[in-house]
Amino acid sequence: MNKNKAKGAIRPKQAREGFFGKFGYFWARALTNFKQNLFVSMVTVATITLALLLTSLFLLVYVNLQGMAEGWSEKVQITAYFDKEPTPLAAAALRTRVEAIPGTKKVRYVSQEEAVQRFRKRLKGQESLLEGITADVLPSSFEITLDRDHRDGAELDRYVKALKKVAGIGEVQYGEEWVKRFNTFMNFVRIVGAVLGTFLALAVLFIVSNTIKLTVYARKEELEVLGLVGATRFFMKAPFLIEGVLQGALGAVLSLALLTGCYYLFLNNAGNFLSVNPAAYGILFLPPAYLAAIFGGGVFLGFFGSLASLRRFITI
Amino acid sequence: MIQLHHVHLSYPGESTALSDVSLRISKGDFVFLTGPSGAGKSTLLKLLYADLKPTRGQVLIDGQNLAMLSKSQIPYLRRSIGVVFQDYKLLPTRTVLENVAITLEVLGWGKREIGQKVYQVLKRMGIADKVNAYPPRLSGGEQQRVALARALVNDPKILIADEPTGNLDDANKEEILSIFKEANVRGTTVVVATHDRRVIENSHRRVIRLEKGHVVEVVDEQK
Incomplete structure (x- = not known):
């Protein structure tokens, strides 16, 4: 029996099915779900915010160390x-x-x-x-x-x-000894940065994905009911994914806002105080490409975190 | 409408849930499925809406062999089947209207048509005044009616109910049963699993009795 015949024999496909026909519905559903599960949604957003804030603080330190290295290496x-x-x-x-x-x-x-x-x-x-x-x-x-x-x-x-x-x-x-010591130091910084960065990234992935998993788990009944009344896999997933993207984007924006706040309140002038940076331009803020990457990271975490969690709970 | 041919089902690592079950339920029938706990009633119902697949044998719904259905085709089968559970499976954070509307949203209905249709069906169930209430605030009987409204709102070809009267008092049982009968009169094939003898005896419908995964008796009270 071919696929179309099989579907047709049971019930014809409706005109508004498919991504664009239902996009408005999915969007509205995602927003309503967000409101109806406000506490759980806010916990997810807060987790993503903190995770990304940690990551961006780490990046801030790394970028500044690199800037410092750049400044020092001018001395070669x-x-x-x-x-x-x-x-x-x-x-x-x-x-x-x-x-x-x-x-x-x-x-x-x-x-x-x-x-x-x-x-x-x-x-x-x-x-x-x-x-x-x-x-x-x-x-x-x-x-x-x-x-x-x-x-x-x-x-x-x-x-x-x-x-x-x-x-x-x-x-x-050319100060051979100095250059050698400097290079050793920079290699050390790079290795420590890579190791810490990897651990941090893994921790962020683990925490965020588990939080999202819990939020999806909290709504497994909804998925079950949707499955029973004949929702397709896409119909079940779409609002959750939109919600995930929204939560990720919101978390990213909040973390960047907090980072900017921290920077202007505490870090901006700390460079002079610490006087570690030979270029004496204080502590640098993250370049726009990094900010965009953090925002993208939030959206990515929200989307794929939801997608991975949904797989466990959608059985059809 | 529903045919089972020599259906066997065993859960991995457990004993057999259904063994050589064959039956035929015609269009417009009203059938009770009865038997003690663990007899395989729920398992049999799950086969009908493709929540489980038989280990051997065939299940046909409206001429369609469910074994041939791919996963992506299952939703289309389920749109023609309404399912009701003893625990109702209502979403506590959604209103009665939203709970019932799910069935029509899945079909792609517009908001306005959904509102009208849901109101009609809630009126039929006698709970039109609860349209904006949240399920946890409703009584057991009212919750079961919302679950029934969700199952019946798209006029399914088949209505399946698993112990729908288990948590209800006698007055509510009667009312819920009369809703089943009304749906049946409208042309829906009804399959109700219950171990409540009084419900069965008062209904005078066909009864299929299961024990330890076997069909042991089929009583056609109407004849």
Whole structure:
């Protein structure tokens, strides 16, 4: 017996069946269900709100650590001394060759005079030590800043090797030890971030999905009755899914509102207080892409949490 | 209308619930299914609205073999069958109107038509004044009438009731039974599972007696 005949033999399909015909009904049903089960709905929204707030606070910390790292890595600077003092023309030619090395961001020429001035500044109060020292004692140099991608590990080593090959460049200094320690620290931060982030994501998924499961469980009678009066699987699921999406979206909006509140009340100026960020722009707020992702995460949790829970209770 | 051919059903890990049950219920019949607890009455009813599938044998409703139905076709079968339970299965957070309306909403009826039809059927049941009440505030008899209204509002071909009078006093039993009879007069085939002897004796209808999953006796009181 084919499918159409089977359906037709029992009862014809109604004109308003199908997604668009019933969308208005599903939407209204979802809103009514939300109101009729207000307490349970609010518990779900609150759970999603807290879960996403935790996640966004975590992201806020992570984003700021990355910003801080970015700021610190700006300090990775290479000082290249010349074999012998170059003429201005030779220095210009050398600069062009150094700039041609991939990864070079900025090359700054530090003349002998400037070097001595810096040295004096550093020894302020003990000028007597510098008596009789002229500019010739200190060599002139290039201070080179690198692109973001060339600031760590192997890339930096490769750059330094390439630099040393340039004829006219003698000694090259770049705080090797500092870079190594910094990279180790950043790797540690990344690993800890990934581990904590994974645990957090799992905890959020577990808590939210179980809360939604409980809310669906609380209404299993409704699903049972709908099944008995001949509702299709789609008809049963649609209002629950819309409700899930609404709860997820509401939870996300609330969590972002709370996050914004926390940020402006407590965190905005904390950077200055802590003075950990070398760029001194205080603690950054999450970029728009992250905010959109958190909102999307809320909707995702609501929708798939409901979908997964419904599977358990809809048997047809 | 309803045919069972050598139906066997056993729940996994348990003893047999139905064994070699064959029966035929014609269109417009009013049949009582009786027997002690555990005789298989509820199981047999569940087979009729495809809540269970037989382990062996065949169940035919209106000429359609239920074994051939896919899961997605079951809702369309159920739209022609009204089901009533002893515990009513009403939704406590929805009004009487909303509880009864579910049946028509599933069919895609408009709000206005639903309102009219639900009011008509509640009037027939004698509870039109309770249209906006919530089930927990109603008496047992009233709740059973709401459940009946939900089952009958779309004029189903078959009405199935599992112990519908179990929780009711005698006056309410009578009234509920008269609603069954009225539905039957309108052309609905009625199958009622009950172990209430008085209900059966006063009705003078066909009685199918089950014991330990077997049909042991069929009494046709009308003849």
